[in-house]
Amino acid sequence: MNRIILTLVASMMAIPAAMPSARGHAFLDHATPAVGSAVPQSPPVVTLWFTQDLEPAFSNVTVTNDAGERVDLGNAQIPAGSPAELRIGLKALPPGTYTVIWHVVSVDTHPTQGTFTFDVGGG
Amino acid sequence: MNRNRWGAGALAPAFLFAATSGALAHGFAGDRFFPATILTDDPFVADEMSLPTFTRSPNAADGSQEYHLDVDLAKRLTPDFGIVIGRGWTYHQSPGMPAVTGFDALHTAAQYQLFIDGPHEMLGLLGLNVTWAHTGRVQALAAPDFTTLSPTFDFGKGFGDLPRSLPYLRPFAITGNLGFDFPTKTESAGTPNPDNFNYGFAFEYSLPYLQCCVKDIGLRPPFNQLIPLVEVAFSTPMNRTFAGATTTGTVQPGIIWSGPYFQIAAEAILPVTHATGHGLGGLIQFHIYLDDLFPRSFGRPVSEWLQ
Numbered sequence: 468m469n470r471i472i473l474t475l476v477a478s479m480m481a482i483p484a485a486m487p488s489a490r491g492h493a494f495l496d497h498a499t500p501a502v503g504s505a506v507p508q509s510p511p512v513v514t515l516w517f518t519q520d521l522e523p524a525f526s527n528v529t530v531t532n533d534a535g536e537r538v539d540l541g542n543a544q545i546p547a548g549s550p551a552e553l554r555i556g557l558k559a560l561p562p563g564t565y566t567v568i569w570h571v572v573s574v575d576t577h578p579t580q581g582t583f584t585f586d587v588g589g590g
Numbered sequence: 591m592n593r594n595r596w597g598a599g600a601l602a603p604a605f606l607f608a609a610t611s612g613a614l615a616h617g618f619a620g621d622r623f624f625p626a627t628i629l630t631d632d633p634f635v636a637d638e639m640s641l642p643t644f645t646r647s648p649n650a651a652d653g654s655q656e657y658h659l660d661v662d663l664a665k666r667l668t669p670d671f672g673i674v675i676g677r678g679w680t681y682h683q684s685p686g687m688p689a690v691t692g693f694d695a696l697h698t699a700a701q702y703q704l705f706i707d708g709p710h711e712m713l714g715l716l717g718l719n720v721t722w723a724h725t726g727r728v729q730a731l732a733a734p735d736f737t738t739l740s741p742t743f744d745f746g747k748g749f750g751d752l753p754r755s756l757p758y759l760r761p762f763a764i765t766g767n768l769g770f771d772f773p774t775k776t777e778s779a780g781t782p783n784p785d786n787f788n789y790g791f792a793f794e795y796s797l798p799y800l801q802c803c804v805k806d807i808g809l810r811p812p813f814n815q816l817i818p819l820v821e822v823a824f825s826t827p828m829n830r831t832f833a834g835a836t837t838t839g840t841v842q843p844g845i846i847w848s849g850p851y852f853q854i855a856a857e858a859i860l861p862v863t864h865a866t867g868h869g870l871g872g873l874i875q876f877h878i879y880l881d882d883l884f885p886r887s888f889g890r891p892v893s894e895w896l897q
Binding site for chain 2: 491492494495497498501502503504518519575576577579580581582583584
């Protein structure tokens with residue numbers, strides 16, 4: 468029985484390597500400013516890096532202040548040559564807490580979304 | 591979006607359709623991703639396959655040992671309606687007796703997604719599970735000689751909507767099942783088949799959620815894809831009780847690693863009543879996301895295959 472168990476476990480470990488390359492859902496890998504962080508001064512842009520390439524036409528990000536007002540420049544873009552990156556410019560931000568809201572669709576049509584905050588000037 | 595605008599018009603209908611209906615497999619509710627749990631039925635319809643789940647059960651009261659190898663396939667027929675089919679194989683070793691092997695009963699399920707509440711990270715699903723008579727080794731492995739109908743309500747709730755003053759509680763989530771077993775035969779070989787009340791829960795702490803939506807604490811792969819959890823499940827007979835018919839249940843602490851197109855889970859199995867067994871068991875599961883592997887074909891609901 469132990470031999471059977473070892474064979475099964477080894478087979479399970481080998482399956483991922485034998486699978487075709489797939490893309491799947493795009494999850495947020497990291498961001499600048501970092502999720503939940505505090506930065507001393509207003510950042511010029513918010514940049515998000517995802518685990519999969521994005522479909523530009525259906526991926527967007529906005530940034531709002533505590534009052535729910537847009538503080539981004541409305542110029543969300545996926546830079547050429549970096550298809551898993553999404554960035555948007557910001558207005559000059561006074562000290563406070565800001566919310567980043569993103570909705571993206573991976574190139575395999577899977578939608579995901581997320582929300583996080585960061586503080587400027589210690590919040 | 592400034593890049594590749596040229597293709598947006600042509601792609602728009604296909605992507606809009608995919609992004610609003612067929613691609614919403616997995617357990618997503620708003621910002622929350624719910625992984626497929628092992629003991630607790632998932633509160634979402636999906637295109638997924640467990641291939642396989644390998645279980646070493648705790649020893650039975652008489653000292654016998656069992657190993658199980660299970661395969662399950664979940665498939666959406668429409669975006670909100672899905673089916674599940676599963677089969678298991680058992681190795682049974684009683685003390686001083688030759689080992690017995692064979693198939694367990696075939697089980698199926700029909701599931702309807704009642705609701706998905708994104709802002710509150712809530713999911714609800716109605717299901718009807720069926721375990722079919724005479725589809726396993728009845729004599730040797732005690733597979734049932736009767737069909738059992740099991741209506742269930744499955745739910746999930748993420749706590750991302752807690753106040754931001756409680757940041758490290760927001761990655762918590764719970765999923766649960768409430769259901770009944772109704773055997774279609776009241777007695778088998780002189781032993782009553784009681785109706786049962788089944789209840790179980792999975793308590794999860796999502797490190798992916800912590801990283802994406804609360805605070806980046808610097809975790810990187812594979813640690814930012816881990817979801818520690820504890821699952822509990824109990825079954826209590828409601829009628830036709832007899833000597834030895836009592837509540838059975840297990841507690842299963844473990845961990846899930848969720849990747850882009852599959853997840854791997856491992857759990858310990860701790861029996862919580864004498865009737866459940868004694869000692870420590872364990873399981874490991876390899877679980878495939880078919881919607882990620884085949885996003886434009888088999889991974890879509892059947893109703894969308896020809897669209």
